[in-house]
Amino acid sequence: MDIYKLLANIVGKRYVSNNPAELFIYSRDSGAQSPRIVDYVVLPKTTEEVRQVLILANEKKIPVTPLGGGMSLSALVVPTRGGIVLDMKRMDQILEINEINRYALIEAGVSQGSLKTHLEKRHPRLQHSIPEAPPTVTVVGNVLIQGHGHISPRYGINSDMINGMEIVLPTGDICKIGSPSVGPYWFTRGPLPDLPGLFIGWFGTTGVVTKLSIKLYPKPRYREVITFVTDDIDIIPEAIFETTQVDLLEDFFLISQGKPVWMNRVFFVIIVAGHSEEELEFKKNAYKNVFREIQGGKVVTFVDDLHPALRDRFLAVPPLAALAADFKKGGGFEYTGSIIPIDKVSEAWRKGMEIARKYDMVYSYVHQILGGHSIMFSYNYSFNRADAEDAERTRQALEESNKLTLDIGGMIWKGGVNAQRMTMDKMDAGTVELIRKIKSALDPNGIMNPGNWEVV
Ligand SMILES: Cc1cc2nc3c(=O)[nH]c(=O)nc-3n(C[C@H](O)[C@H](O)[C@H](O)COP(=O)(O)OP(=O)(O)OC[C@H]3O[C@@H](n4cnc5c(N)ncnc54)[C@H](O)[C@@H]3O)c2cc1C
Structure with missing residues (x-):
């Protein structure tokens, strides 16, 4: 047959x-x-x-x-x-929402949009961490690439929110990891040998996840956005440090674009949430005070006349910050997502602009702050899909910003095959060998998404 x-x-x-x-x-x-x-x-x-x-x-x-x-x-x-x-899209069942233990058990094809809608309708006091990606993307795909969502600045990246998974190994064996490997509850990842790491960040090369339990978080009734603006790129690391010293925010990102001209500045966008209006007001004031103190309030100012359309865009869940990125009107969009140390932000910003200029891109940045420890710095490129030269220029710009990311000591997030090779060229030889051993133990015939994390 x-x-x-x-x-x-x-x-x-x-x-x-x-x-x-x-x-x-x-x-x-x-x-x-x-x-x-x-x-x-x-x-x-x-x-x-x-x-x-x-x-x-x-x-x-x-x-x-x-x-x-x-x-x-x-x-x-x-x-x-x-x-x-x-x-995996037909495996689209939401199997359990456990309110008291705050988790959702879902199949691998459940989209971000359907989990969000389900929670809004039936469990409005809970939420999960939603990436800014289109609502059709899957929750599983996102956690497996170590994605981040609208509450990641507060609660950590989305792969840290995994409680347990069901996995089919390339040889056809089925296993559960986390608490469901021991008992009936999908409520915690440990204390056990931390097996989810064998499947997170591997781009489907070690097995197929069929079920996932992910943590849910309280959903406060009130949300508000406060925005500060500066033209001084060099104060960004200090401003991030001071902002994250005050542990009251829900989301925190930076946004800047070459066009329109008024967006050609650095906007600090802080989302606060509260169970009461008083709580919200208290948090807003706390951040105003933080920014007032950064260099005496001389280089960063509070934006008190944020346009209502922009306010709605920032407050949407997820925020629709990257919406304006289609500068070339051809629908093409890709970015180097670089995870970099916070003290490297100003350098990344300057060098990223040089790359954008070199390849004739309108620069466009949306960077999410991941706790107080790192930042997802995105070098966004929009291109005209119908224009082969423009697509080629974009590939070259991506290659260059991937290289820049590694050169300044960062990590390329969800990079394609070329970026993975670039990363492995820099990687400690013992680590590369460990990757090879793990892959060949789990996938002896090398059938899973070959080319990815391939040790040659
Ligand atoms: C405009 C835009 C904005 C974005 N913003 C964000 C953002 O804010 N945060 C963020 O994290 N991401 C963002 N993204 C990136 C991406 O779209 C999301 O992370 C998305 O959730 C990925 O999920 P997916 O279902 O599309 O994954 P896929 O692209 O389908 O898969 C990702 C990887 O996981 C593997 N995989 C998928 N399912 C399984 C499975 N069941 N078992 C084993 N392996 C599997 C695939 O082989 C692939 O290697 C954005 C993308 C766009 C276009």
Whole structure:
């Protein structure tokens, strides 16, 4: 029997395709990378179906690329060696919301939008951490790439919010990690050997996550945005330090754009939340005092006339800060997400602008502060998808900002295959060898998303 028929026997004819017209969309993502070949798309409904697909792929040595919403950009879900794209969207059940223990147990295809809507309707006092990405992206895809959301400045990055997972290993074995490996509750990740680390940040190369338990957090009734502005890039590290010394914020990001001209400044956007109006007022004043004291209030000023449209954009959950990024009107968008130490922000800012100028990009920055310890500094590039030269310029700009990130001591977040190679070239040799050993132990035939974290 040919592979198509074997796959159809597992998931049903309707949920497998090798039709080029249907594979078109799976052969590319919305970033700047060129399309690649896909042989089959398979949409499983159950863990058992995932298991059978992996057993078949492992036996026949067919590459498998897991796909959530496919919006991590940098072509992480576009196969480098053809084979099967395992589209998880049909596994879309919210299995449990445990209010008292504050967690949500979901299947791998549950989107950010559906979990958000479900909580708003049925559990309005709880929320999860939502990235600024389109609502169709999956919660699982996001935690697996160590994403961050609208409450990450307060509670940490989203992969730290994992309680437990169910995983199908490339060989077809199924395991649970975290508390569900021991008892009925999906409420905590430890105290156990910390196995989630074998699947987080690996870009689907070590197994397929089928279920996830993620922490939920209190959702205060009131939210407000306060904004400060400066033209002095050099005070950014100090301002971040002072702001995060006062531990009262929910979200905190910096935004700046080349266009329109009035946005060509550094905006500090702070979201505070409170269970009462008094609490909100107290927090707002606390931050006004912080900024008043930074260099005597001379270089940073409070924006008390924020345009209502901008206020709504910042207060939306998630904030719609990057919305204006389509400068070239071609719908193309990709960014180097660099995780850098806070004291490197000014240098990254200046050098990033040079790259934008060199490649004819309108510079556009939205940086989220992740606790008081690091910042996700995004070098955003919008390009015209229909213009091949513009796409090529964008690829070169991305390559350069990836390199810059490593040069200044940072880490490239969710980088594609080239960025992973760049990272491994710098990596300690013992660590590279450990990666190789872990991958070959879990995936002896190298079928999972080959090319990614590949040690050559
Ligand atoms: C405009 C815009 C704004 C964004 N803002 C943010 C932001 O604020 N914060 C943020 O964190 N991200 C952001 N992103 C990046 C990205 O879209 C999100 O992180 C998104 O949640 C990724 O989820 P996904 O479902 O699209 O993942 P995918 O792209 O589908 O997958 C990501 C990786 O995980 C693997 N994978 C997916 N599902 C599984 C599974 N079940 N088992 C094993 N491996 C799997 C894939 O193979 C891939 O390597 C933004 C993107 C855009 C376009």
